[in-house]
Amino acid sequence: MKVMRLCILLMAMSMLPSMIAKKHWAYDAHATFYGDMSGAETMKGACGYGDLFKDGYGLRTAALSTALFEDGAACGACYEIECVNSPKWCAPRRRISITATNFCPPNPALPNDAGGWCNPPRKHFDLSMPMFVEITKDYHAGIVPVRYRRVPCFKRGGVRFELKGNPHFLLVLVYNVAGAGDVRAVRVKGERTEWMWMQRNWGQNWHLHGQPQLVGQALSFRVTVSKHRSVSSDNVAPAHWQFGQTVEGKQF
Known part of the structure; x- marks a missing residue:
């Protein structure tokens, strides 16, 4: 029995380095910066978040290259980054x-080693200048090699839903998502409807076309992130909701 316990202990000890390595394992990439230390040129656009300060993202942001952006599916994901090997x-x-929070577009006219850092298949982070100098x-x-890994997002308050569109086209920006951060699916439900799947329009804007009956109904949303976790915010938009309004639901 003692021999068996010793064997189990030795096996566990031999697995420990690989377990630690897996926990801290990271991917290789490169990083550069945009704007200046004031943050006046904070990029916005490809994810739909708009005013990054108003929406709670501030300067702790980055634009991702094609290889990381996933056509907008990576919007809202959080990463830990460190400069290495330089x-x-x-x-x-x-x-x-x-x-x-944004997309760093490729420049096919430039080779990867002459400015085409966001060209596929390169993994690249275009950081705000304050983040780069940290x-x-x-x-x-200018450009440095980095290691990165996905980490949980920490946000204040609940998931936010900005209601846009018109009576025949509901467009919802989903942001301030904690946990995995990157929204992979959204469903909407009116007081008198079943759950309906929304489609990604661009970034983290999701739409539902041809559902005028949702106007005048309280709306519920079910958000699913990449870790396959879902959170439902029931009747988060009251029956008298208006286009241009932002409502706050439950958080991950």
């Missing part, structure tokens, strides 16, 4: 956590 430029033991010694570094 002693001249990397600030040692410095990491940042950012939210994906992991580098100087912004003159």
Whole structure:
């Protein structure tokens, strides 16, 4: 019995390094920056979040290259990033956590080593300048090699739904999502309807076409993220909701 216990203990100890490595394992990529330290040129657009300060994302953001963006499915995902393998430029033991809020478009006219850093198949993060200088010694570094990994998102308040469109076309921006952060499916339900699947329109804007009966009904939303977790916010929009209104539901 003692021999068996010893064998089990030795097996567990031999597995420990690989378990630790798996927990801290990260992918390789590159990073650069846009704008200046003021954040005046904070990028917005491809995910639909609009005013990144008003919407709670601020400067802790990045635009992702094609290989990471997933046609908008990665919008809202959070990443931990550190500069590596460049002693001249990397600030040692410095990491940042950012939210994906935009797309860094490829430039087919340029090779990858001459400015085409967002070209497929490269994995690249275009950071706000304040985030870039947190992991580098100087912004003159320009482009640095990094390691990254997905991490949970931490947000204040609940998931937010911005109601847009018209009586025949409901468009909903889903943002401020904690946990996995990246929304992979959305369903909507009126007081007198069943659950209906919405389609990704662009970024994290989701639409439902040809459902005028939803106007005048309280709306419920069910959001699913990449970790296959779903949260339902029942009757989060009151029956008198208006286009242009933002409502707040439950959080992950």
